[in-house]
């Protein structure tokens with residue numbers, strides 16, 4: 001049902017995503033110059049590129065609902081057009097209620113219209129409130145949500161405290177960070193300020209971005225005697241995304257902090273080492289492979305990023321849904337499931353070959369050769385040309401050299 005009195009004062013269009021149809025700003029009207037980023041220029045934010053992010057959010061919430069077997073109360077306090085929260089209500093079976101919010105009055109009105117447009121009045125409500133204010137009003141023990149989805153402009157850190165406080169014991173928190181420049185080491189001081197960890201401008205910075213966000217989440221939750229378990233994470237386009245369940249109790253917080261640690265990276269030979277613990281007794285700053293000075297990244301989350309059973313549950317679900325990006329998502333989930341036990345960081349084969357002026361072999365060939373040496377080799381969700389392995393970098397280079405000489409001979 002349309003609200004007859006809904007008359008936006010800006011150009012709009014109706015789009016469909018997942019199972020819903022919503023009215024969003026007409027982005028074409030806000031792209032006057034090629035460099036214009038239309039989603040942010042429009043009076044209400046809408047980014048079609050985030051469909052993947054929203055699809056995965058639906059799948060994670062559905063997986064979580066199946067695991068906990070109870071009706072979900074979900075909060076999306078930075079909703080813009082309402083698309084994400086409306087999708088939760090329409091597509092996640094077992095959703096009891098979705099509370100959405102936005103500080104922007106035009107977004108609030110558009111979201112209100114979209115709720116009615118999808119016949120979800122009652123099941124979904126939207127408030128024209130500041131996100132921390134909204135979340136705080138649900139922080140009392142029996143008012144808390146099962147799931148909170150934080151999808152802001154830039155960094156989510158401004159909302160993490162109120163988000164964890166508005167989650168029930170065992171609840172699920174989803175967090176997007178679009179401040180990739182700090183997280184990938186372009187602005188290291190901003191990253192240290194926001195996430196409490198130093199980034200590294202290494203070839204595996206996309207994974208580190210996710211780990212820095214998860215680290216910020218773990219230390220925020222620990223302040224309130226809560227521990228986190230990361231169940232799924234990914235990085236795409238301009239953002240990092242982390243999904244974690246939260247358990248109340250100082251013991252859980254202490255256990256969770258054991259997953260914090262540091263990465264030591266050698267920019268000369270590509271060697272990297274992981275040191276676990278927030279306060280490790282000794283950090284060796286000399287590269288064990290080439291003797292150069294190692295660069296320190298962290299503290300950040302060096303624990304698991306994927307729960308393989310949970311990823312499997314999501315993968316079973318994708319095939320039953322008609323998602324435009326279904327095939328891509330299936331591949332992502334298969335990778336996530338298979339790399340659950342992989343070490344932190346990956347080698348980017350092209351980068352190794354570039355440094356050694358060698359032709360680039362296929363990732364599969366390198367993975368086979370690594371296995372031949374008796375080591376595990378994992379492809380990764382974070383990079384199409386990445387390989388995770390405990391194999392020392394010198395042996396990885398040997399493999400690349402050997403494959404290049406075979407290619408030269410044939």
Ligand SMILES: C[S@@+](CC[C@H](N)C(=O)[O-])C[C@H]1O[C@@H](n2cnc3c(N)ncnc32)[C@H](O)[C@@H]1O
Nearest residue numbers: 045078079080084102103104130131151152153
């Ligand atoms: C990136 S957009 C959200 C996109 C949306 N989640 C989606 O999937 O389409 C961020 C939204 O947060 C709103 N916002 C920014 N700061 C806020 C705050 N402090 N409280 C509430 N809303 C806020 C903005 O108005 C904007 O609509």
Ligand SMILES: [Zn+2]
Nearest residue numbers: 266269287290
């Ligand atoms: Zn080195």
